[in-house]
Amino acid sequence: MKKLIILLLIVGFGHTSYGQTYNDFKTDSIEASKPFKPSKTQFMIRGYGHTGLNTLSSEDKTESSYVGSAFAPIFLFKHSDKLMFEAELEFVLGGNELEVGLEYADVMYILNKNMTVRAGKFLLPFGTFMERLHPAWINRLPTRPLGFGHDGIAPSSGIGVELRGAFDLGGPSLNYSVYSTNGPRLKDGSEEPEEAGMLMFQNFEDNNNSKAFGGRIGLLPFADSSTEIGFSAYSTNGAGATDTTYENVGAFLYAIDFAFVKQIPAIKGFIDIKGQYNNSDIDDATFTETHEDGDEEEYTFDNKSNSFYTQLSYRPTMASSDFLKKLELVGRYSNLNTPEGAEWEEQSDQYTFGLNYWLTWRSVIKVAYETTDSVGGHDGGGTTNGFFVHWAIGF
Amino acid sequence: MLLITGGIISCSSTKDKYTDVTDIEDEFKIEKSGAQLWGEACNRCHLAPSPADYNDTDWNTISLHMRVRANLTEKEITKIETFLKSAN
Numbered sequence: 392m393k394k395l396i397i398l399l400l401i402v403g404f405g406h407t408s409y410g411q412t413y414n415d416f417k418t419d420s421i422e423a424s425k426p427f428k429p430s431k432t433q434f435m436i437r438g439y440g441h442t443g444l445n446t447l448s449s450e451d452k453t454e455s456s457y458v459g460s461a462f463a464p465i466f467l468f469k470h471s472d473k474l475m476f477e478a479e480l481e482f483v484l485g486g487n488e489l490e491v492g493l494e495y496a497d498v499m500y501i502l503n504k505n506m507t508v509r510a511g512k513f514l515l516p517f518g519t520f521m522e523r524l525h526p527a528w529i530n531r532l533p534t535r536p537l538g539f540g541h542d543g544i545a546p547s548s549g550i551g552v553e554l555r556g557a558f559d560l561g562g563p564s565l566n567y568s569v570y571s572t573n574g575p576r577l578k579d580g581s582e583e584p585e586e587a588g589m590l591m592f593q594n595f596e597d598n599n600n601s602k603a604f605g606g607r608i609g610l611l612p613f614a615d616s617s618t619e620i621g622f623s624a625y626s627t628n629g630a631g632a633t634d635t636t637y638e639n640v641g642a643f644l645y646a647i648d649f650a651f652v653k654q655i656p657a658i659k660g661f662i663d664i665k666g667q668y669n670n671s672d673i674d675d676a677t678f679t680e681t682h683e684d685g686d687e688e689e690y691t692f693d694n695k696s697n698s699f700y701t702q703l704s705y706r707p708t709m710a711s712s713d714f715l716k717k718l719e720l721v722g723r724y725s726n727l728n729t730p731e732g733a734e735w736e737e738q739s740d741q742y743t744f745g746l747n748y749w750l751t752w753r754s755v756i757k758v759a760y761e762t763t764d765s766v767g768g769h770d771g772g773g774t775t776n777g778f779f780v781h782w783a784i785g786f
Numbered sequence: 787m788l789l790i791t792g793g794i795i796s797c798s799s800t801k802d803k804y805t806d807v808t809d810i811e812d813e814f815k816i817e818k819s820g821a822q823l824w825g826e827a828c829n830r831c832h833l834a835p836s837p838a839d840y841n842d843t844d845w846n847t848i849s850l851h852m853r854v855r856a857n858l859t860e861k862e863i864t865k866i867e868t869f870l871k872s873a874n
Contacts, residue, residue: 429843437848469847477851501853504860523856529832557859566857609857616826652830661829752833785832 431471438464438479441527443757443781450773459781460484461527463494473501495548506556514548516555516568516607517623518646518667520700521547528785531663531704531719532745533757534777537727538669538698542769544729545646545669545698546592546625549573549603562614567606574603577630577637580678585734585769587678588694590630590642590671599638601629609648617653622646630673642673659709666701680734692732700725706749719747721759729767737768753785820869823862831856837873845870 442459461483468476478496482489497511514522520539524530525547538544549572557566573594580587605625612618623646631637651664673694680688702723707715725741745759761777818826828834840848845867853863 429846433843433847435844435847467847467851469850472846472850475847475850475854499854501850507854509854523831555854555857557857557862559859559861564859568857616830619830650830663829749833752835753839 433467433469435467435469436464437467437786438462439526439528439753439783439785441781441783443533443779445533446778447775448777449770449775458484463526475499505558506554509553509555510551512548512550513553513570515546515570515572515605515625517546517605517625517644518607518648518669519619519621519650519665520648520667521545524665526785527781527783528753528755530783531702531721531747531757532723532743532761533759533779533781534743534761536667536698536700536702536723536725537739537741537763538696538700538725542586542589542735543698544590544644544671544696544727546575546590546644549592550595551602564611564616566609566611569604569606571602571604573597574601574627575630575642576632577640577642577673577676579631579635579637580680580734584680587680588673588676588692588730588733589735590673598632599629600633601627601641603627607646615653617651619648619650621648623648631676637676640674640676642671644669644671646670654708656709658705658707660705660707663704663706664702666699668699669697671696690732692730694730694733696727696729698725698727704747717749719745719749719755721745721747735768737765737772739763739765739768755783757781757783818865820865820867821873824866824869827856827858827862827866835870837870839874840870841874842871845874 440462445458446455463479463481465479476498479494481492481494493512495513497509497513499507499509501507516522525535551570551572553568553570555568557564575590575592576594576598578586578589578591603625607621607623609619609621625644628641629639630642631640646667646669648667654661675691675694677689677691680690682688700723702721704719704721706719710716723743727737727739729735729737741761741763743759743761745757748756759779763775765772825834849863849867
């Protein structure tokens with residue numbers, strides 16, 4: 392009996408000891424308190440979306456639609472501290488269809504502290520609007536300035552390779568970019584006669600062996616980085632398809648951009664001034680116009696275009712009222728001139744005025760009025776007035 | 787003894803003068819803080835982000851993206867990233 396009691400005690404004690412070891416709170420606590428250690432490879436989705444109401448009225452008609460619901464996710468794959476892949480998709484509802492676009496998709500590698508290489512499809516640093524300012528949650532107005540976007544004269548993206556970087560000049564700083572891409576295609580009028588002579592920058596598969604070369608230099612002359620002046624150039628020796636009469640039609644484009652952003656105590660807020668001038672010079676070529684009676688007529692024109700915009704915005708960030716701090720006043724003037732004699736000849740002036748309410752640093756409600764006076768263009772010209780209410784959010 | 791004492795005093799005063807000069811030089815070499823760069827660099831395009839909206843891991847990825855996108859120097863983005871992580 393005594394031996395049995397001892398045996399039971401040993402088994403019971405041993406079981407208790409085992410149990411305590413298995414549920415060692417102290418050990419578990421240490422495991423749980425280990426700091427989170429992120430992996431070297433990181434994946435992140437960011438992006439933006441916007442929606443709104445557009446009302447456009449010209450002399451003979453008025454159109455009003457809820458528009459947008461655009462969704463632009465940005466995928467960031469950080470492979471290491473120097474290597475990253477980035478891509479942005481763009482889903483837009485337009486013309487009763489869902490349009491899907493690949494805005495950019497490129498791999499980038501930090502070569503050294505002053506140089507990064509990018510390859511793939513990337514936003515072109517032709518001025519600053521398309522590369523830095525066009526996303527809906529960054530653009531202070533619901534619309535883009537004339538000359539950008541669909542049928543614009545300024546390139547927005549390209550497929551190729553780019554070197555870029557920045558230098559600290561001991562107060563002032565300088566940034567640069569040089570790149571080579573597939574370059575543009577020249578519209579010869581065979582598919583869209585009304586756009587003969589226009590450049591199409593979406594050149595996913597090069598239509599000839601003439602690449603485009605370009606670059607931008609940006610100088611921030613003051614130590615407070617409030618001011619930036621940039622000069623961009625973009626050139627190609629051939630924009631037409633191989634083995635056509637347009638093969639050697641070249642083009643030279645340049646842009647000058649300006650930015651001033653600063654909080655000024657005297658006016659209790661932030662002043663933001665942006666501007667960009669674009670100039671496009673395409674070699675002259677002869678195109679064919681087919682009349683309704685079947686007759687064909689050859690024509691040519693001096694293929695030069697330019698556009699310009701300047702924008703001023705003011706946010707009373709130092710106001711005593713929390714409501715006023717979230718408001719922003721915006722005004723923009725924009726101008727576009729396309730070649731005289733072209734089917735797409737146009738001279739337009741546009742004024743846009745807006746009032747923004749910033750819910751957060753990346754969410755804004757924009758209300759704007761815009762009036763455009765045109766001669767020529769797709770709609771034949773005239774005055775168009777627009778009223779816009781948009782909500783944009785970055786994430 | 788007087789010579790030794792005088793030498794010590796003279797060395798001390800020389801050192802003080804040197805220190806003063808160094809301080810003045812440092813004053814002229816004051817560099818921007820991460821918070822200042824965050825306000826300046828981000829606001830050039832969009833409103834400066836709230837540090838609290840992302841964690842340290844997210845800021846690692848966003849910093850690399852923005853370094854290239856905004857053409858910032860290595861020193862600028864390092865300071866901005868350090869500030870954002872310290873303030874989130």
